[in-house]
Amino acid sequence: MFAWFERRIDPFKPAPVAQPPAGLIAFYWHFIRQVWPTFVVLMATGGTVALLEVAMFRYIGQIIDLLKTTAPADFFAQEGTSLLVMAVVVLVLRPLCGILHDMLVRQTVVPSLTNLVRWQSHRYLVRQSLSFFQNDFAGRLANRVLQTGVSLRESVMETVNSLWFVIVYAVSAVILFAQADPLLAVPLLVWMGLYVVTLRVMVPRIRDRARAASESRSALTGRIVDSYTNITTVKLFAHAEREDAYVRRAVARNTDAIRAQLRLVTVMSGIIAVLNCALIGATVGLAVWLWTQGAVTQGAIALTAGLAIRIYNMSGWIMWVVTGIFENVGVVQEGMETLARPHTVIDRPDARPLAVARGEIAFDHVRFHYGRESGVIDDLSLVVRPGERLGLVGRSGAGKSTLVNLLLRFHDLEGGRILIDGQDIAQVEQESLRAAIGVVTQDTSLLHRSVRDNIRYGRPEADDGMIAAAAARAHADLFIPDLVDPRGRQGLEAHVGERGVKLSGGQRQRVAIARVLLKDAPILVLDEATSALDSEVEAAIQEDLDTLMDGKTVIAIAHRLSTIARMDRLVVMDQGRIVEVGTHAELVASGGIYAGLWKRQSGGFLGDLAHEAQAAD
Incomplete structure (x- = not known):
């Protein structure tokens, strides 16, 4: 069962290597359109779950009213059918829809959509020109590829998850409150208006600060990776403290950016908390007053109080969801600055081998x-x-x-x-x-893979005999048998470290020459x-x-x-x-x-x- 859901999205589905659009909505659609059926089903199940939850609150009010008007001895005989329907909804339909929704989220969307975005972004980015990579930190580029996939998935999924809940709860609550008494809908409508205004004012500001925080995080990652990649230079010049200061400045900027973002989040959270408390007090107080006037039943009080409390809890969730959406949108916008840039060296449409x-x-x-x-x-x-x-x-x-x-x-x-x-x-x-064209350069950089894989890079289809012959012709066989990496792999299986740092300059050069000899x-x-x-x-x-x-x-x-x-x-x-x-x-x-x-x-x-x-x- 798990495997069936996990196969619904193929992260490696065939797709042309194309530049993602530069517009935000178009950028999202570039990836989502490839998996749109999953999100249609996800929206449907989310909407169904929301409707069933609202129905459960209505059932509570109905049961209270039935208990008041029906004799205990006749209760199950008279209301058995209604109770059976309620039981099916609560005990069968709600769990099944919830499980289906969770399976779609956790088994289908989370692992596969994330890596679909990462895979296609990497395929496009790795084909950028050499100057593109020379003008940026490798760590920052990698961070943007990895984080954009996560943030795009989260912002889309949170939007889909929250959309139906907001619509269904808001509309259903207004209708149910109005059915009990039109006055009961007034506090909710006022609250909804103030809630939307608060989000409208605060969330865009949080989004902008989230984008700044994401940019500072990418810069911090780039600086850290730059120090690690050039650790030999750092140690040769005894500049550990200088590197500390270089990274510390980036950490400080990232800290300031996060603090600025969280200040707004705290302000918005406080405003929403005040609005929520006012909603519960106004709704429950109004319902009790209407009951004293004989305008509503006790069941209506239970319904409005339950829904008001649920809306109170849900509004906090929605606030964080909306904030999270815009934070992730900020991260996606930052990633777009890298991923949506056109290739500067491209093949012509009619290019031939x-x-x-x-x-x-x-x-x-x-x-x-x-x-x-x-x-x-x-x-x-x-x-x-x-x-x-x-x-x-x-x-x-x-x-x-x-x-x-x-x-x-x-x-x-x-x-x-x-x-x-x-x-x-x-x-x-x-x-x-x-x-x-075979090339051997002075500054030889090897891949952090085995010696065999590095030599075979010159001809992927080469067998072990061809690899050994190339190594011998480059006189690399003089040292390869003695290589041992930290995991105990020896000889051709030994890994050479990032950029080949575990080998001497001469050893790296001989492996590079063997690679070109094999390429021929x-x-x-x-x-x-x-x-x-x-x-x-x-x-x-x-x-x-x-x-x-x-x-x-x-x-x-x-x-x-x-x-x-x-x-x-x-x-x-x-x-x-x-x-x-x-x-x-x-x-x-x-x-x-x-x-x-x-x-x-x-x-x-x-x-x-x-x-x-x-x-x-």
Whole structure:
């Protein structure tokens, strides 16, 4: 039975990866329309429960009147049918409807709708551009994805749950009070008017402060996660107290925001409490006075007193429900700021998969400057021939890594084109583009998963034999068997920690190289690929890199010029422009920028040491 209800909403139901609407109502409907039948049934059961509860109060008044007018010996004989109907409603229908309602809420809506929103939000967010993630805290983004799902569910469910109760109780109470005596409806109508005015004035203010509290909570989460993610830097610079102060400011802002919100909640709660007490006193007092005048029965007093007390209790619940709704709406609005933003790098509707036959790369009058006035890449044209090994050289900030990022289409160009085998990369599918390019970077970041999973990331369908072969070619097999994580997992099963922190820089680099070796893409980008390796390991891996580069188009970036001196051609960049092109020998002989860099390095770090020794002499 539980499983049947739990299967009514599939959190992973097939759905296109689409931007959620920016409007609040449209944002809600974007998710709710996918599960609307469940909420229709939920509203129906909620309304039925409310009607049955009102009927139960009416039964109390009827029984009191019947007891007064019917002899005890004849009571069950004369009123047996009516009593049986009441018993069925109270003992059968009310529990069944309540159970059905609770099953829909707890088994169907709570777990599945929450994670449907989270899943679809994550799928959309993870496809945002690289710059999107670089401009925000990872912790804050994660918090918004997780909290938006909960708050959207709670605000919708509380609205559905409370809607029928408010309508049914309000309308039914007015009708029943008026049937007893029209005067009895007056205190209730006055109370309803004042109650609505109080909510109308206070709740929007609470919503705004709830949104501010949610924003401060997200900022606090972002700061805490930022400190934990960079804990090595924190400890290396002995800045634990500085981090305390950094997080403390966020905690203080969050505390102030919560206090400001709760002040309004307390004020509203006090106003409602006064109104509720006035309602009970006025209703019961009026009913007793009318009874003394012979206008109402004792049953009517019981009915009005019971309903007034129920409304008293329910009004507090409604107040908190409405407050909760608007608090959650504030959280959803904050989440919308992140989730409802359009992708900046998108595939065109007619985009096709990239087909790489030869691997020629052409940069055609490329221009890009990150939105700044001065250019990072200015009118750059370059052709990398199929199978050519091209080295990019230049001082820091010359535009080398930017050029590689543009090739990977992490950003869209502001002018010109980049072609691979004659296909404009802006007109092909991004996934197919990046699948055709293997990349090893200097700052290698591994997933907090097993070594096996990290290597297999290069080719998900690879078997253990292929993984082991790639690890051996990258000389990662020298340390993998000795790895043990805190849970006792060993070797390829050992988890590497967040961003691979449990491995040394050289170990992370070798796992990354194994991953790219396994990927075996036709185009290879090496961005300081061996910078984290010691000279002995680098020399050992160099042969495998040479094998990896065979038959591939290669773009290599390195500040250690000895690692790219053997490239087929070297391109020297300066301030976003190509200033020199040639082989290592040609560029050294030309006496330009490259020759100067080479002279300073003198072929590598050993040369630097010799040069420094000569200078000391």
